[in-house]
Amino acid sequence: MTALIDRRMGIFLAGLFVLTVAIPLGNLAFTDRFVPSYVVSLFGKYLCYALLAVALDLVWGYCGILSLGHGAFFALGGYAMGMHLMREIGDRGVYGNPLLPDFMVFLNYDALPWYWLGFDMFWFACIMVLLAPGALAFVFGWFAFRSRVTGVYLSIITQAMTYALMLAFFRNEMGFGGNNGLTDFKDVLGFNLQSDATRAGLFVLSAIALAAGLLIAKAITNSKLGKVLIAVRDAESRTRFIGYRVEHYKLFVFVVSAMMAGVAGALYTPQVGIINPGEFSPANSIGIVIWVALGGRGTLVGAAMGAIIVGAAQTLLTGWFPEIWIFVLGALFIFVTIFMPQGVLGVIENTLRRRPAARDLTTAREAKA
Amino acid sequence: MTRLRRWLAVTLLLLFPISAAAQTPVDGDFAALVGALPDASFAEVEALVGRIAATNDDRAIDVLEALAEGDLHTLDSNAAVVIVRDVGGDDHAFDALTGESYGEIPRRGSSAIRVNNSLRRAVAAAVGTLTLRHPDPARRLEAAQAAFDAPDPAQADALAAALDAEQDAAVRQALSEAVARAVLQDDAATVPDRRAAIDVIAARRDGVALGVLTPLVQSPDTEIAEAAGAAVERIERARQMWNMAQNVWFGLSLGSVLLLAAIGLAITFGVMGVINMAHGELVMLGAYTTFFVQNIIRTSFPGLFDWSLLIAAPLAFLVAGAVGVAIERGCVRFLYGRPLETLLATWGVSLILQQTVRSIFGPNNREVGNPSWMSGAFEIGQMTITYNRLWILVFALAVFAVLLIVMRRTPIGLQMRAVTQNRAMAANMGIRTGWVDAMTFGLGAGIAGLAGVALSQIDNVSPNLGQSYIVDSFMVVVFGGAGNLWGTLAGAFSIGIANKFLEPYAGAVLAKIVVLVAIILFIQKRPRGLFAVKGRAVDA
Known part of the structure; x- marks a missing residue:
């Protein structure tokens, strides 16, 4: 347990715990809404992004697989949950059809497509949240890693994968709502999605998922398997020559990461209230990479921080100066890659270490290793 | 009264x-x-x-x-x-x-x-016959075609008389078809006459002929039905051939667009190993340069409009090339040997370029006109070829040829290849590697600018122009094999043609998805593309 929760993980989880308690409490306990309701959903969204960033950091930071298609796994998880939420609307839609979601009535569907069957059951949707991204990652990774597609080539084909999925989901004929995606959700498991209590509940769930994701990722990277992953990252051929089945390790971590991204998407959809094909866009997936790079690649905690920092900065800056945000984001990409290869977390820890008063020098060094 | x-x-x-x-x-x-x-x-x-x-x-x-x-x-x-x-x-x-x-x-x-x-019908028929003898051949042709479109057995004799008097070949052709169709309408016509008429109509080999002859297959007269059936089959076969030719042409056209978009990338990614995510934005800069040049020409020198693209092309090359050199000196050169980081940094550059253009020119589409020599179309048999597509194909091949010559036959090309193959050795031989890097990147960027000039003719010029090409152009380079210009050429045209052949069956979007998936699978089989660079460089 001590190895699992080192100093940076401890601090982060403590901070996360404080947030998880303070934000819903501030929203629900005060009659005048000390914390406005939208802030709860907003932070819930950041936490989903953070989980997504952790998932990407697991493959990129520890195994050297720069996936430019992680947005696809996120969106698949989101769609799986969105499909359940659509089914739960029942006959309260605009057209009042008890079986078909509104967009299907609109597009003259006679019956529910076969791949929508079962999504009226919550447990089934939850399984699909893990299974859909996991299966895609398994098939994709099986082919890619077995034929030793690495580095830049892998990045480009993951990008092609999410691009192809985006084009596919934009098609009305696919039966996923086309351009508009899935929206107008009413409630989940009987709880009204508009109510503050449900929002707070989803927020807490997102926090728990993030903490769990961090701990799982940490457990994987701390294990012997994790050491092999790092070996693959640093010297793939050498690891293979020593006798490890590199592709198996990569495939395992890729599938785990995809499932984590799927969970993040599943929590994201009810809090944002919509899931559409835009989530598959290659630009989104590259955005995830910058969260990880900004926070600190290969640190897990840093990735989560990076996602929250970028998300918050985007919300604030697009509110204050809408024109400026893209410039800032672009500059961030350039600045971080050139001047902060270790990310924000690296900078913070380096500063702390350089201070003469820093007592636990050894701990910090261990943490770095 | x-x-x-x-x-x-x-x-x-x-x-x-x-x-x-x-x-x-x-x-x-x-x-x-x-x-x-x-x-x-x-x-x-x-x-x-x-x-x-x-x-x-x-x-x-x-x-x-x-x-x-x-x-x-x-x-x-x-x-x-x-x-x-x-x-x-x-x-x-x-x-x-x-x-x-x-x-x-x-x-x-x-x-x-x-x-x-x-x-009124009598008048129309009379006017038609009169126009058949009009001194202007164009009017006569029109009248003949009108007679074909509204066949009237009663007019057959008048048409035949006009045909006998006619000298102009095109009008004769149209008239004989009109006579034939009038004969086919005439129930009193003899079987040999009608068979001859079927042959005349069948010689058109187009959809109209098919429309005329298909009902005749059901004719009670077996001889006519047989002749019509054979003619319909012949026409169908011819049409399939033309359809195929048209698809090949569309494919070549799409391929030329892909080639233009990807060829600059083949330099930066293929030769230098730098993932330039801002490539699409350099294409966009080229398109905006064209817009800017046309704007000045429109307001100050309207007479030069037909030359606008020729003026814009070198300017676009310089603008995009200069931006490319700035990107290389300002950011990429710190990241050599770290391709994934380069990818992120250049993505940042692309965001900044996009937003800059959006701030200056606004987010909406800008209108770039076609010069007169690029508008319009001509027909070969049953396929239509638009001039702008044709010129873009020519332009893409010309750019490719020039680039090949630059890389193979000029001192700067030699230096570029030397630096790529062995940087340390090249430096020892006195090549300024940093300068060569900047020039190589600038060349790739400049070609992206040229692509922008061409794409401005067929695509919307908006700040998002580049985004739509970036995935495609990476696909082309990866499919063709990085580091090989011929591979890029082959990749662009095969992807283009495959796409257009799939489109009739699957629809445009699905065809694109199928092609993407096919490329992903292909890369599994040949991770280094169609024409892989052999030797030690592969693992570097």
């Missing part, structure tokens, strides 16, 4: 057929024939129309058309036959024979010669 007179005339005609016949105007007397129109019955007018047409008088077409339109009147004042035309909102009367103007006429000062639908 006139109506009464006309009734009287009709009654008189019925009562005294002999005297009426005696009054009948002589054939060939145009004035008399026209003069007889007002007092004739519908049936007689119909006969008169044919005889007026038979005079071959130059004035006949005008008079007959006016008749069909209800614009042929008689003046109440002097009973003259006039054509009423709208002059500045008022009705003016012009003498039907002399063209002399009677000036403005009061609304009730004249009465129209009445026509019915059967008369």
Whole structure:
């Protein structure tokens, strides 16, 4: 347990715990809404992004697989949950059809497509949240890693994968709502999605998922398997020559990461209230990479921080100066890659270490290793 | 008044057929024939129309058309036959024979010669036959085509006569088809005549011919049905061939666009190993340079508009190239050997470029015009080739050829290849590697700018222009094999053609998805592309 929760993980989880308690409490306990309701959903969204960033950091930071298609796994998880939420609307839609979601009535569907069957059951949707991204990652990774597609080539084909999925989901004929995606959700498991209590509940769930994701990722990277992953990252051929089945390790971590991204998407959809094909866009997936790079690649905690920092900065800056945000984001990409290869977390820890008063020098060094 | 007179005339005609016949105007007397129109019955007018047409008088077409339109009147004042035309909102009367103007006429000062639908048809047929002898071949062609579109067995003889007199080859062709179709409509025609007509129509080998011949397959006459069936089959086969040719052309066209978009990337990614995510934005800069140049030409030198692309091309090369050099010196050079980081940094650059253009030119599409030599189309057989697509294909191949020569035959090309192959050794030989890096990147970027000039002709010029090409162009380079320009060429055209051949079956979007998936699978099989660079460089 001590190895699992080192100093940076401890601090982060403590901070996360404080947030998880303070934000819903501030929203629900005060009659005048000390914390406005939208802030709860907003932070819930950041936490989903953070989980997504952790998932990407697991493959990129520890195994050297720069996936430019992680947005696809996120969106698949989101769609799986969105499909359940659509089914739960029942006959309260605009057209009042008890079986078909509104967009299907609109597009003259006679019956529910076969791949929508079962999504009226919550447990089934939850399984699909893990299974859909996991299966895609398994098939994709099986082919890619077995034929030793690495580095830049892998990045480009993951990008092609999410691009192809985006084009596919934009098609009305696919039966996923086309351009508009899935929206107008009413409630989940009987709880009204508009109510503050449900929002707070989803927020807490997102926090728990993030903490769990961090701990799982940490457990994987701390294990012997994790050491092999790092070996693959640093010297793939050498690891293979020593006798490890590199592709198996990569495939395992890729599938785990995809499932984590799927969970993040599943929590994201009810809090944002919509899931559409835009989530598959290659630009989104590259955005995830910058969260990880900004926070600190290969640190897990840093990735989560990076996602929250970028998300918050985007919300604030697009509110204050809408024109400026893209410039800032672009500059961030350039600045971080050139001047902060270790990310924000690296900078913070380096500063702390350089201070003469820093007592636990050894701990910090261990943490770095 | 006139109506009464006309009734009287009709009654008189019925009562005294002999005297009426005696009054009948002589054939060939145009004035008399026209003069007889007002007092004739519908049936007689119909006969008169044919005889007026038979005079071959130059004035006949005008008079007959006016008749069909209800614009042929008689003046109440002097009973003259006039054509009423709208002059500045008022009705003016012009003498039907002399063209002399009677000036403005009061609304009730004249009465129209009445026509019915059967008369209008007669007039149309007569005018058609008349136009068949018009001195202008273009008008004759038009008339022949009109006769083809509205076949009338009764006109077959007139058409055949016109065909005998015709000298112009194109008009002869159209006329013989019109005759053939009229014959096919004629139930009284003999079997050999109809078979010959089928052959004439079948020679068109297009959809129209198919439309004419397909119903004949059901003909009760087995010989005709057989001949038509064989002809339909022949046409179908020809059409499939043309369809295939058209698809190949569309594929080549798409391929040339992909080639243009990817060829700069083949330099930066293929030769230097730098993932330049801002490549699409450099293409966009080229397109905006074209827009800017055209804007200046429009306001200051409108006469130069046809030259605008030729002026814009070198400028776009310089603008995009300069930006490329700035990107290389300002950011990429710190990241050599770390391709994934380069990818992120250049993505940042692309965001900044996009937003800069959006701030300056606005987020909307900008209009870039086609110079006259790039607009329009021509036809080869049954396929249509637009000039802009053709020129873009030519341009893409020209850029490719020039690039190949630069890389293979010039000192700078030699230095580029030397630095890529062995940086340390090249530096030892006195090559300024940093400068060569900047130039190589600038060359790739400049070519992206050139691509922008071409793409501005067929795509919307907006800040998002580059985004739509970036995935495609990476696919082309990866598919063709990084580091090999020929691979890029082959990759671009095979992806383009594959895409266009899939489109009729799968639809545009699905075709694209299928191609993407196919490339992903292909890369599994050959991770280094179609034309992989062999040797040690592979693992570096």
